[in-house]
Amino acid sequence: MAAMKWWGWGLEGVEFTHADKPELAPFIEQRIGLDVARPIAPPARFDDLDVPAPTLPHGLRAALESAVGAEHVSVDPLDRVVHARGKSIRDLVRQRRGDLPRVPDAVVRPAGEDEVTAVLRAALDADAVVIPFGGGTSISGSLEAPADERRPVLSVDLGRLDKVLEIDEHSRLARVQAGVFGPHLEEQLRARGYTFGHFPDSFTHSTLGGWIATRSSGMQSDRYGDVADLTRGLRVVTPAGTLVTQPVPATSTGPSVREMVLGSEGRLGIVTEATVQVRRLPQERRILGYLFPTFGAGLAAMREIAASECSVSVTRVSDAPETQFSFATRKRSTPVDKLKSKALTTFLTRRLGFRLDEMCLSFIGYEGSTGHVAEQRRAVGRIVKRHGGLCIGSSPGALYDQKKFDTPYIRDFLLDRGVAADVSETAMPWSRLTPVYDAVTAAGHAAFARLGVRGYLMCHLSHSYHGGACLYFTFAFEPAPGSDMLAEYDVVKTAIQQAFVDNGATLSHHHAVGTEHARWLEQDLSAPGVAMIEALFAGTDPGRNLNPGKIV
Amino acid sequence: MAAMKWWGWGLEGVEFTHADKPELAPFIEQRIGLDVARPIAPPARFDDLDVPAPTLPHGLRAALESAVGAEHVSVDPLDRVVHARGKSIRDLVRQRRGDLPRVPDAVVRPAGEDEVTAVLRAALDADAVVIPFGGGTSISGSLEAPADERRPVLSVDLGRLDKVLEIDEHSRLARVQAGVFGPHLEEQLRARGYTFGHFPDSFTHSTLGGWIATRSSGMQSDRYGDVADLTRGLRVVTPAGTLVTQPVPATSTGPSVREMVLGSEGRLGIVTEATVQVRRLPQERRILGYLFPTFGAGLAAMREIAASECSVSVTRVSDAPETQFSFATRKRSTPVDKLKSKALTTFLTRRLGFRLDEMCLSFIGYEGSTGHVAEQRRAVGRIVKRHGGLCIGSSPGALYDQKKFDTPYIRDFLLDRGVAADVSETAMPWSRLTPVYDAVTAAGHAAFARLGVRGYLMCHLSHSYHGGACLYFTFAFEPAPGSDMLAEYDVVKTAIQQAFVDNGATLSHHHAVGTEHARWLEQDLSAPGVAMIEALFAGTDPGRNLNPGKIV
Known part of the structure; x- marks a missing residue:
């Protein structure tokens, strides 16, 4: 695996472009006042960097x-x-x-x-x-x-620890080295007819060990489980020797050591290997697009699906701003596409009474045998209909599926043009979704107003559980002239994160604490909770040699 | 809730009897040489106890x-x-x-x-x-x-903390005080149309806080999840103040504090309240009986069900010794029952080629809408058939369902008559089930032989997961004359537990560590794992005031 750019996402030479997306430049211009044709501010030249000599x-x-x-x-x-x-x-x-x-x-x-x-x-x-x-x-x-x-x-x-060492087909468990990258892991499993089913946005450039160290969650985790559910056994090199937990499906051995390592961000040791659940590649895999009249209607449908007898692999609903952004990234369309799109718009507005500025795009994924997929689609279809939604077929879902790992490149596209963009995501009980959404929207826009910038804030529900869901916010704005982008980013980010913890949501659903979210840890877990984590770290790493300063 | 007997299970005046089970006395006589009519050795009289004055x-x-x-x-x-x-x-x-x-x-x-x-x-x-x-x-x-x-x-x-404080119906979460007993919890939820779905063997006499403190699992956990899955938010009084974790469905806040409290057996503090998942009472609930030609065939069927598209609430298969014990506990049957039973036996042996000494009894549970239950029964039926199994209808399952909480009384029945009986259960990957079963059987019988006793050892699979299962062993024997029952129990228990950890199984799936299993903790979790738990306890409870000596 080649290293990523030292200044951005992905490999040198790969980048996001607006050139094949005719609606995008006008959209960006209109929403945040950015002319994408403006001269690009390139990163510093590597040769000009003052890299300190190693000690x-x-x-x-x-x-x-x-x-x-x-x-x-x-x-x-x-x-x-x-x-x-x-x-x-x-x-x-x-x-x-x-x-x-x-x-x-x-x-x-x-x-x-x-x-x-x-x-x-x-x-x-x-x-x-x-x-x-x-x-x-x-x-x-x-x-x-x-x-x-x-x-x-x-x-x-850990990049040289990149092998699937063993697949126990009888138990559907694979013993995997922690440094393997997403695509290489799937390739090794696929050769034997299996999948790990873990596809975070970072998939192409992230590793099993990194997913474990941060409690990662992927796009199909509604079906496969988050990485914490998938990880059964662990080997971790610690100051006291190699920690080994057995790959058992459940255990009653006191406070869970497995769950101490998950999310530990290197503070307890170096994860070298995990025994993880794998599943047979499904016979069929399909992601369908749906439209809902409002975000509320989409959320209500996902809530009902989560407690129903349906089993789905992806539940995703964008709010109206994100829906509009998604439509703005469409590629140049053929005359036939344009006609179809016009007919759909007419149907939605005239027959269903949708308002285009409130309408929300949703994706629901299905996996399994052909019969299972067909049956789940029908059952989900009935729920969607009850909430005023409409299935728009498999093309939008197929496109989303192809492009899902390209999203991180957009930030570099914006940074090149002086625009700040980032994400904050969280999880909460279903009853808190609307209060959190409203509070974050208000806090984000208040922050933009305080800074005097035109900001864009959009959101999607990315994962559904029986008792709650993940809301994933993305924001972008052009900093005020002469201001420090990071200082302004901090104002917006802080407003959003504070709205999370003030409204019963957690500081992060799957992006970890690191240093960026450490400020909110005590508000999330209470002081005694933070003290327990501190006690664990202090006892395991008394010399503070292991990634000091992270989490607490 | 009245206190249990100071010397046995359950309430004064409630006990197990063989009187209405005509086959049981001969079975026990034959298998462990006990004449159930022998004079009962009563416990000491409470008035004769030398209870030390309180300090x-x-x-x-x-x-x-x-x-x-x-x-x-x-x-x-x-x-x-x-x-x-x-x-x-x-x-x-x-x-x-x-x-x-x-x-x-x-x-x-x-x-x-x-x-x-x-x-x-x-x-x-x-x-x-x-x-x-x-x-x-x-x-x-x-x-x-x-x-x-x-x-x-x-x-x-904690018995006075016995209320369901709040049901968040939108999120399907209930805020519950930790001291509530199983029946009282279900009663409060049922009044609102909900169930917690957690039914351990101890259900009638155990509490939510106890389940959390030991990582309990119940009979329908295949559907509802173990208590660790069901518990979302916690309030715990600790030496450093009240620990509060949010009832979010997932979170990326470092090592899981929620999972530190689960299984902590009072060593971190006193759990006062939990916010737990609840589900709507199902429209239909049904447990069907099945017979398999061998234990191996039954296990293979459960393994296939666990990875299939079926969803079931109970998966249970007894081995041949436990099947024979179950049949021996049947109540007096009517002449019609006897005829039916004879016809079934003829069908099984003549038509299906079952051997009565190898045949295994299984229960599979279904819950949900009537249509869902019917569909799952059909799908499971096809898997069962592929493994040579036969559905024997709902009467055995209904009986099992009614009597499931009576099992703990049997131990007092045996102790009254000088016979030792206890259980050991474990979890392991599917590929380890047969090796563990064989090793435990061999170790248990070798221990009986070493003691020179006639022992009985039986087993059932009690929970299935995608990657493995729980095997639950029960053993009974009459100690050699003049010997110390506990010393002999220790020989058998040690042999079984050691066979667990020597063969890739954990020391307990859902009965916790306490002092009974602490000897195997390091073999299960490795020394660095034990050290992490110690660091957590030492940091949280520096004075060792909280239930000292448990787990580590």
Whole structure:
């Protein structure tokens, strides 16, 4: 797996474009006042960066080289800069400016658990800091060393632990090394007829170990479960030795050690391997598009589906602003498409009484045998109809399915043009969805007003559970002239996050705490909850060598 | 809720009898050599017990009385003895002998969270030990104070916290006080059309707080989820104040604090309240009986059901010894029943080629709309048929459903007659089921042989998951003449538990660690896993006031 751009998402040369989406430029112009044709502000040139020389004591370097081989201990400046941060807006803006953090002194690439153990041993012996690195996609600041860290800092890149070691077909469990990237994992499983079923937005550039360390959730998690549900057994190299939990489906062994490692962001050790649930590839897989007259109607339908006897793989409803954004990203359409679209619009407005500015786009996914899929579609169709919704077939869903991993590139497109964009997502009980949505919308727009900017805020429900759901907000705005983009981002982000915790929603459904959300941890978990996490970290890592400063 | 017998299961005057089960006495005689008509060895008389006087410093007593009212601080000897232990065989044998443990100095009954807080405050101020008490059904030694505990010991009985405080119907969540007993919880929910769906064997005498503290699982957990799945929000009074976690369906706030409290057996604090998932009472509920030619065929069918598109509420298969025991507990049958039974036997043996000594009884439950139940029955029926099984209708299932909470009384019936009986259950991946079953069977019978006793060992699969299942073993034997029953029990129990952890199974699926299973914790979780739990406990309860000695 090639490294991502040091200043942005994805591989060099891959980028988002508006050129094939005729409605997008006018939409952006109208909503946030940005002329996409304006000159692009390129990131700093790498050669102009002032990358500090590595501070790697001779003994430590020798021990690391002995552990993994000299060719896998890198002090290359680009390598170190790529490993210095994740991909939050805070990370990207500073990287683009050439404002480097405490850059790791070395990137170390062990090939297996023995080597990971030797690396950790060497690091602890030298009182160095160890930051595990998967794909580097964190948007919560989980990868950056504290600015004032004076000890040597090592980024331990797990990319060489990339194998599916074993599939226990009888138990439908796979033993997998933690450094495997999403596509490579699916490829190895698919060859045997299986899937892990975990497809976060970051899928193409993130790893199993990263998903575990952050409690990731994917687009089909309504069916497959979040990564916490899928992860059954763990191997974690810790200061006290290798932690091994059994891949049992349930256990009554006191406070769950498995659940302590999930979401631990490297603070307890380095996850080297997990035994995870896999499922047979489904006979059929289909994502259908639906339209609802209002966001409320869409949410109500999802709530009813979640408690019904239906089983679905994806439940997603965009609010009206996100629906309008989605329509604005349509590619150039044929005359036939245009006619169809016009006929649909007429039908929606004249026959169903939809208002185009309130209408909401939804996707519902189905997987399984052909008969099962057909039956679930019918049953869901009845619920959708009760809430005034309309199925618009499989083309929009197929398009969404193809393009779903391209979304992170849009932020670079906007940053290139001086526009800030980021996301905040949360989960809450069903009864809190509307209050949270209303509070976040009000808080976000109040923040835009305070800054004097034209901001755009949009939202979708991304996951449904029996007792609640995830709401995923995206915001964008052009900072006021002469202002600091990150200071203004902070105003908006803070307003949204505070609206979450003030209204019974959690600080994040699946993006972890890192440093970005740590401010809200006590409001979310209460002081005794934070103290329990602190006790766990302090007891496991008394020297604070393991990714210090994250979560608490 | 009246207290259970101080020496046995359930209420005074309720007991198991063989009198209405004509086949049972001969079965027991034949299998373990016990003549059930032998004279009963009664437990010690309570008046003959040497109950130590309570050691309750004046200041502590005054503080407790001020916290909860004098009438709710009990130093009554019977009350204290009832609260001294749970209901493991180790507990019951010693109670029956009059061999008392470190009896609590007082039983304190707070009425709400404020009172719990005041009780804990008073206890910590006086350096007393606090042992939370729900229904007292623990069979893992989670309730007994350490023998050498010199500080005052308080049993905090949560029985007055017994209300469903609120049902959020929109979110299908109920806010419930932790001391509510199973039947009272269901009664309060049923009045509003809901069910919690949690029915452990101990249901009639156990509480929500107890289920949470031990990671309980119930008979319909295949549908509703284990208590860990059902519990969304928690309130726990800890030394650092009240821990509050939000009732969100998922969250990415670092290591899960909710999952630290689940299974914590009072070592982190006193659970006062939980927000739990509830479901609408199903339109139809049905448990069908099935017969399989062998245990292996039954397990294979359950494994296939678990990964199929079917949804069921109960999956249970008994092995041949347990099947024979079940049949031996049938009540006196009518001449018509006898004819039917004979016809069935002929059909099974002549037409299907079943061997009566290998045949296995199974129950599969269905819940939901009438249409859903019918459809699932058909789909499951096809899987059962593929594995050579036969549906025998709803009467056996209805009987099982009625009698399921009577099982714990059988142990007292046997203890009355000098026979030891207990259970050990575990979970493992599907591929480990047969190896574990074989290893446990061999280990159990080897232990019987070593003791020179005629023992009976039987097993059922009690829960199915995508990646594995729970096997639940029951054993009984009459100790060798002149031997110590508990010493011999220990030989058998140890052999079975060791076979679990030696073969990839966990020390318990849903009965917790307590003191009974603590010996196997490190083999199950590895030393670093145990160290993490220790760090959590030490940091949260530095004075070791909270149920010391349990789990680790």
